[in-house]
Every structure is written in C-alpha cells, then in structure tokens.
Amino acid sequence: SYELTQPPSVSVSPGQTASITCSGEKVGDKYARWYQQKPGQSPVLVIYQDSKRPSGIPERFSGSNSGNTATLTISGTQAMDEADYYCQTWDSTTVVFGGGTKLTVL
Amino acid sequence: EVQLVESGGGLVQPGGSLRLSCAASGFTFSNYDMHWVRQAPGKGLEWVSTIGTAGDTYYPGSVKGRFTISRENAQNSLYLQMNSLRVGDTAVYYCARVRTTVGMDVWGQGTTVTVSS
Numbered sequence: 001s002y003e004l005t006q007p008p009s010v011s012v013s014p015g016q017t018a019s020i021t022c023s024g025e026k027v028g029d030k031y032a033r034w035y036q037q038k039p040g041q042s043p044v045l046v047i048y049q050d051s052k053r054p055s056g057i058p059e060r061f062s063g064s065n066s067g068n069t070a071t072l073t074i075s076g077t078q079a080m081d082e083a084d085y086y087c088q089t090w091d092s093t094t095v096v097f098g099g100g101t102k103l104t105v106l
Numbered sequence: 107e108v109q110l111v112e113s114g115g116g117l118v119q120p121g122g123s124l125r126l127s128c129a130a131s132g133f134t135f136s137n138y139d140m141h142w143v144r145q146a147p148g149k150g151l152e153w154v155s156t157i158g159t160a161g162d163t164y165y166p167g168s169v170k171g172r173f174t175i176s177r178e179n180a181q182n183s184l185y186l187q188m189n190s191l192r193v194g195d196t197a198v199y200y201c202a203r204v205r206t207t208v209g210m211d212v213w214g215q216g217t218t219v220t221v222s223s
Contacts, residue, residue: 001167033210035151037151042200042213042214042216043151043213044213045208045209045210045211048207048208048209048211049207049208054208054211086150086151088151088209093156093164094153094166095153096153097143097150097151099150100150
C-alpha cells in the first residue's frame, strides 16, 4: 500500500522559514494537500493541488511537489502557526495521509 | 454558512455497533463526495471511508466489511454504520466534504467513539 512519510517534528524560530517534507514514491505525479490541525480543533486545508492556497489562508503558506517529495513551506513563521501538519494524497481510490509533523515555534 | 455536524458517538463494548451521523448545511450536499476520517487519541489522521455522489463507496482494509458509509441526500445527511467494533477503533470521527482536485475543504467538529469493556 502507498505510504507518505513525514518527520515527526520540526522546530523553527519566530520570523524564520519552516519546511515540512512529505516523502512518497513518485508523489510528484500526484496532487499533494496539506492540513493544519491545532490542539482540540478539526483539521484545516492550507494547501491543495501542491501549491494553491484556499481562500483565507495567509500568503506565508506555500507548497511544492516534485519527484518523491512534497514540501510545505511557511515563511515568516508566527507563533499561531504552531500546530500539527498532515500531507495527503490519493492512490487509486485510496486516501493516504502522512503521519503528521508537529511544528514548534520557539 | 457551510457546516458539518457529527453526532452519534459514545461508549460501546468490543463487538458492538454504533451509527454515526453527519448533518450538512449551507451547500448542495448531493453535489459532493464525502469522507469519514478518524483520529485515535494522540495519533494522526486515518481515512475511514468515502462515498461518491453516485453512491459509490470505498474503504481501507482496516474497516472493510465492518463499516458501511451511506448518504441520504434528501436529508442532507451522511452516515457511518460501524459493526464488530474493536478497541483499536477508539477515535474522534470527522466527516469532511470533498472538492474534486482540491481535497477536504470543510470538516465537522468530530464525534468521539470509545470502544471499551
């Protein structure tokens, strides 16, 4: 079965750039999505079609996807961006999530 | 306002059954595929099932044969019938709207299912 692998945790200083990777076989041939989940809240879509932002998502969130790696980048990271982030794609008719990455802003 | 509201969670013994509901409002429910996604305590997101606009259904191996997703468009409602529940099914269950090529753009608040003796 298809798998997506994310680092369990990433740390970043306020104002710096955070990058969260999502690795999967030829994931670049599929669309990647990213979801943000803060403690006690439901997930929120922050990136779709590899690099597009839904309405209301700040411009500091961006994405890319090529080869075996999709990447979520947060520029000028703010304290409010501290959350768990999940990548997601489709494999045939199966929805696949990465294991999630806890982003700490310190 | 576009909204999804889950209900039906609770405490059930191993081997028992539970039916979850998801009430949709603020959009034309029949036009969208829908997912159920769960999250075990302290764990990540796990896809549980999908139902298409034509009623086609999809499941991962972990729940296939035990869970059944269905929809009632006239009632703007999504359901998840869960049978033969296991301790490992303990989780918060979310329903989510799917926009084709976009992904899960609307999520409910979740309903908690606890399977324990």
